[in-house]
Amino acid sequence: MKEQKTIPPRSAEKILNRIIRPDLVEEVLGDLEEKFYATLAKRSPFRARLNYWYQVLNYLRPFAIRKRSKSYSNFTPMLSHNLTVTFRNFKKFKTQFLINLAGLSTGLACVLLIFLWVSDEKQIDKFHKNDDQLYQVMSNHTDASGIFTWRGVPGLLLEEIQSTVPEVKKAVATTDAHEYTLSVDESYIKANGKFASTDFFDVFSYPLAQGDPESALSDKSGIVISESLALRFFKTTDAIGRNMDWHFWGQRKTVQVTGILKNVPKNSSEQFDFIMSWNYYHDDLIEYKQWGNYYARIMVVLNSNSEMEIADARIDAIFKENLQGENVTLFLTSYSDRYLFSKYENGMQAGGRIEYVRLFSIIAIFILFIACINFINLSTARASHRTKEIGIKKSLGASRKSLVGQYFTESILLSIISLFVAFILVWLLLPPFNYIAQKELSLVPDPRLVYASLGLILAVGILAGSYPALYLSGFDPIEILKGKFSRKTGEVWARKILVVLQFTLSIILTVAVVVVYHQMEFVKNKNLGYDRDNLIYFEREGKLIENSEAFVNELKTKPGIEDAAVSGFMVGGVNSTGGVDWEGKTPEDQVQFWEIRSGYGSIDLLGIELVQGRLFSKEFGSDSANVIFNETAIAAMGMEDPIGKTIRHYQGNRKIIGVVKDFNLISLHTRVEPMIFLFNPEETHFIMARLKPGDEGTTISEIESLYESFNPGYVFKPQFLDQDYQALYASEERVASLSKYFAGFAILISCLGLFGLAAYTTEKRIKEIGIRKVLGSGTWQVVYLLSSDFTKMVLIAIVLALPTGYYIGNMWLENFAYRIDLEWWFFAGAGILALVIAWITVSMQTLKAARVNPSDCLRDE
Amino acid sequence: MKIGAFEELVLLAVGSLGENAYGVAVKELLKEKTGxxxxxxxxxxxxxxxxxxxxxxxxxxGATSERGGRRKKFYTLTAAGKNAIIDANRIRLQFSKNIEGLNLGLDES
Known part of the structure; x- marks a missing residue:
């Protein structure tokens, strides 16, 4: 043997192999190699190699180069072959197919629903053509308890911005939408409306059906109404120039329709039916036009986004120039962010609805993953049925690639069918889903949905198909055909790990649902410090402004009414002020007080407990210079023995006559804040009444007829305080109920997988069971034998899931200032639930197998 | 049947190698006969x-070891091939007759 045999350069050979038509390779390489050794015999190895390279490069001629399409020339027949085999397999293993189909299609349906929901959420407020450059001016108020971020800004800012900030192209001031009464002749309607300055339609893309968008809001007595409102009032949308009356509390104004607004699209975060002129609002309705009064909402359109920081700084500087000594900072934030990113903590953006968007996206991925695991597990478990097929295909020359192709065809076909079924499911589930989520989602074929579906098909096909494809195609044909084939333990392990993973995810979801449910129950039933049951309220309007006392007295005589009073109380608060000074106040003592206007009996009516002093009462003469604080306010002011002390309110000096126990005005997300009750019955906005439980319906209609006699024409629209309170938690409530269903689906899909696996295992061991039974094993022993494996997996999943669930639950609860403790039994409950469901699933199979007559399963041997 | 000059040479080489005409052998013969x-x-x-x-x-x-175990591909001349050689020759001769003082040695063929 030669010491070192010179061989042709292998890299050149590789290049040729890769590039050249496969049918030429044999001859070419043969000739080249022969030539190489012939040269080698005559010349140096270097020359021989060089020559070889030369020959190879010279071979790269058009005729010899592999044609891409040609190498796949059998693509179509292979595809149809693969499809045939796939369909046959579906038919042959019907249970497996159905389990896979059910699992994947429910999974996909969940994912599609979540996708629709998430993309709808993300679309909100994005339809304005200025969206990219549209910013809202916000204010950060710093006081002792931290930074409070609000969208209120001084209205005087608008003109300053328009005239002195060159970076701002357009600026508009508005109010929040509020419910007002409108009337034409004797027909009264309550509708949501707002005030906005002239450029409103330039800044926002709310199209007008009629009227001039440039000038519709410039006239003080102009009003722009929506088409639907125009139809309700005038039976026509052609209503320009018609007159109507606007009422609010004691105010009444005759306005003329200057524009007809197309109905506000659903994906606008603010819904309103009419807009009136900011000029009227600002000139005639705002009494305190000061830089310290944050009554406006201001939106600006910038020339370019890059100038955002400059504009931000300029606006804040204008404000600081005009108002010194207040710990308030103005800043800009993207307008369309206000829907998803509405929460601020200590002046910093801290999430908001986006958290739910993310949460649901994660749930969607979980569910998809769980569904894919089913497919993977069932296909690898069933692989032994198909080993012969693989062996024969391979020995007939099928490459690994074509087998991989076959399995992917199978998984992608299954995912296409599942997606189809999923669409049907989504179509069926959309109405209830919309109801729970308070959306109007529909399956309109828009491009995003199409992309999402294609993406889903591929994702599921590849995710679910990859493991079986790579694993099954790797079998050694010789072993398979010899019958020596044995499963590697790795495969069984992989399957177990996947089942554990599935159950871990499901249990985490269950724990999350339990935690959310209990917190919501806690919130709903929490004693807030006032009694909100059976409490209704409605607005004081029209004649009720003057006659409210008589009306309230009438109300009190009704048998169904426990008590009634005028009241300025509103869940969530109405107005807050920093304009309260007291003895010993230092410049650092910046306290924001929630103002609650009251009349006689309003505080008693709410069931708020008195701690010191007295409430407003007729017995003591006029109370108009008196105030009542809550305990937190007294503590914030650092007062001891407050009764009889005088404070300075921005409307004048006031004497403290009482202190009430703390109650939660805003929501349980926040702690109790300082509150001040002012005696001002003339300016209370509501009349409130507590109904006697039992016959609320009759009582309400009695109140209504009384209302009509006192205040003819106006719309009586009572609201329950409790419902307002519930509405504060509406988004949590929705998330809670949606996630409940999704967790249910996740568990269902996991169980389908477990069911499939159990069916398979018992089928594999049916002979063993037969023999065991012949040898005297009892039914329960067999069940135990078959279930113990699954039990172990679920137990491991429980161990993994509970800490994770604890962590996630704690994280969510941190959103609430008042929250439940995580009890041990939430977790035990979720674990036991998972275990029981798993047992039930598995026992359906194992019991059947354990009851089998041994002679049946052993007969054929 | 139109064939090029090099193709004609290849046909000749394949023809003269008889049963043993494969890539490397043809190449060697071409080198020997034509340079x-x-x-x-x-x-x-x-x-x-x-x-x-x-x-x-x-x-x-069959496969041989100096080819790294790869098969040879043998070529044989077909009747069409023979005709092609004859055609090519005839065209050349007829054409060259028109050139004075050029004798392609018709007798030898």
Missing amino acids: RTPSIGALHSALYRLEDKGCLNSSEG
């Missing part, structure tokens, strides 16, 4: 072209 050393690529390209035109048939032979 040309076409690259293997050029030679194969001509061989495939001729096969496509029907001038050559091919069959696979």
